[in-house]
Amino acid sequence: MDEAQQKLYQQRLLNLQDDSVLHTKLMANNLSQWLHNIFEADWQPLETFLCSLQRTLAVSPRGSFVMNPVSVKGAKLIDLGIQLGGQAVVLLIALTTEIENSVGIYVQVHPANGEMYLPSNLQLILLSQSGKIVQKVKSRGYDNYIQLKKFKSAFGTSFSIKITVAGISIKEDFVIEPISEQP
Numbered sequence: 001m002d003e004a005q006q007k008l009y010q011q012r013l014l015n016l017q018d019d020s021v022l023h024t025k026l027m028a029n030n031l032s033q034w035l036h037n038i039f040e041a042d043w044q045p046l047e048t049f050l051c052s053l054q055r056t057l058a059v060s061p062r063g064s065f066v067m068n069p070v071s072v073k074g075a076k077l078i079d080l081g082i083q084l085g086g087q088a089v090v091l092l093i094a095l096t097t098e099i100e101n102s103v104g105i106y107v108q109v110h111p112a113n114g115e116m117y118l119p120s121n122l123q124l125i126l127l128s129q130s131g132k133i134v135q136k137v138k139s140r141g142y143d144n145y146i147q148l149k150k151f152k153s154a155f156g157t158s159f160s161i162k163i164t165v166a167g168i169s170i171k172e173d174f175v176i177e178p179i180s181e182q183p
Contacts, residue, residue, distance in 0.1 A: 028158060028173040031103060034072050034095055042076050046092065049075035071096045077112055080119070081168050087119060088112040091163065091172065102154045103176055107161055108147040109139075118143050119165050126151065127160040127171075134159075 029040050037045065073094045080087045094106040109124050111117055118139040124146050126135040135148045153159055158175040 028175040030177055031093075031095060031105075031153075031174050032155070032177045034074055035097065035103075037072070039074055043074045044076075046073035046075045049077075049090075076172070078109075078163060078170055080165060080170075087115065089118065089122070089163065091161065093161075098152055100152070100154075102152045104150055104152055106147065106150050108145050109163060110145045116144060117141065118146065122146070122163065122165040124148060125162040125164065127162055129158045131160070 029043065033039070034043075039045065071094050073092065075093075076091045078089050078091050080089065090110045090112045092106075092108045092110065096104040098104050107124065107126070109118065109122065120139060120141040122139040124137050124139075125133055126148050128134050135151070137146045137148060139146050153176050155176050155178040158173065160171050160173045162169060162171045164170075
């Protein structure tokens, strides 16, 4: 490649990266909206999720997950694909507002559709805004749920939750937009 072609190639790569960042921001789940009980299409409040789909989790979320009346809990059914016999899991996220202008976040994965245990070696991963692994937990053959340690995220930041098992990887992006003051 000559120098002009190389420059054009580099510029196109930068444009693709910029488009990717914009696409990620547009597709990210806005947790600030959850604090007002506004959920994205695939997410539902935990109670609505359990009632409307007539699904029950293998175990109810632990006491540390059902924290207090001001917490917001959302759930999403994640289909793990045909490679795992159509098995699905439920991704649960609970939020609490913190004093330090941040949000406390709890993340759990439970089996769905009447299954008692998660698939072996299912990984639940927290990724930073830059894509680096912050936390990771892996299921064993007899786990009826797994969870990340509680973490805090400041308003104006983003992070991702990734679930991987048997070569399948599903990533959910989240953003916590600053809450604007109402006049």
